[in-house]
Amino acid sequence: SYELTQPPSVSVSPGQTARITCSGDTLPKKFGYWYQQKSGQAPVLVIYEDSKRPSGIPERFSGSSSGTMATLTISGAQVEDEAAYYCYSADNSGRGVFGGGTKLTVL
Amino acid sequence: EVQLVESGGGLVKPGGSLRLSCAASGFTFSNAWMSWVRQAPGKGLEWVGHIKSKTDGGTKDYAAPVKDRFFISRDDLQSTLFLQMNSLKTEDTAMYFCTRDSGIDGDFYSDYWGQGTLVTVSS
Numbered sequence: 643s644y645e646l647t648q649p650p651s652v653s654v655s656p657g658q659t660a661r662i663t664c665s666g667d668t669l670p671k672k673f674g675y676w677y678q679q680k681s682g683q684a685p686v687l688v689i690y691e692d693s694k695r696p697s698g699i700p701e702r703f704s705g706s707s708s709g710t711m712a713t714l715t716i717s718g719a720q721v722e723d724e725a726a727y728y729c730y731s732a733d734n735s736g737r738g739v740f741g742g743g744t745k746l747t748v749l
Numbered sequence: 750e751v752q753l754v755e756s757g758g759g760l761v762k763p764g765g766s767l768r769l770s771c772a773a774s775g776f777t778f779s780n781a782w783m784s785w786v787r788q789a790p791g792k793g794l795e796w797v798g799h800i801k802s803k804t805d806g807g808t809k810d811y812a813a814p815v816k817d818r819f820f821i822s823r824d825d826l827q828s829t830l831f832l833q834m835n836s837l838k839t840e841d842t843a844m845y846f847c848t849r850d851s852g853i854d855g856d857f858y859s860d861y862w863g864q865g866t867l868v869t870v871s872s
Contacts, residue, residue: 643813675858677794684846684862685794691852696860728794732856736810738784738796
């Protein structure tokens with residue numbers, strides 16, 4: 643089955659840049675998406691179609707994709723950005739796939 | 750404002766069945782593709798399946814672990830999405846989220862999420 647691979651954890655100090663990667667074989671042909679999930683809450687879309695930001699998402703969140711790797715960048719991470727982040731893409735069979743998730747610690 | 754409200758979760762024995770509902774509002778439900786996503790306690794997100802709009806054929810796709818046990822349907826008049834879960838296993842224990850899909854065929858994603866309903870499968 644198709645998989646998206648993320649690092650289990652990333653840690654930065656407040657104000658630093660956090661980068662979370664996601665690798666998958668179909669990413670050269672499929673868009674990558676990113677969700678933020680804070681403890682006890684439903685996920686929230688923070689990046690869609692590789693690099694677009696939904697309304698209401700702070701500008702410090704950005705996305706990029708190159709080859710088999712998608713990257714979520716949080717420039718000047720804040721304490722309130724501490725959360726789990728999941729990448730997502732659709733596979734070639736028309737099914738959705740989530741990465742395993744990355745726990746971002748900001749302290 | 751888009752709202753998705755799930756209901757129907759609860760405790761069920763292994764081998765049992767449960768039907769989840771998701772009441773949608775704030776958008777034209779009949780035009781939307783809809784998905785179910787689940788999250789086992791302390792684990793990551795898992796795509797369960799989705800249903801296209803009737804205009805786009807109404808076809809359904811499912812993740813391998815639930816295929817032939819779970820069935821997604823929709824009532825466009827009531828703006829409600831359903832997930833019929835049969836032959837439940839302990840590993841189906843999870844929070845189940847209803848989501849609205851956006852994007853295009855072959856490249857879809859969930860743009861709005863409900864708060865979820867908890868399903869516990871235990872004897």
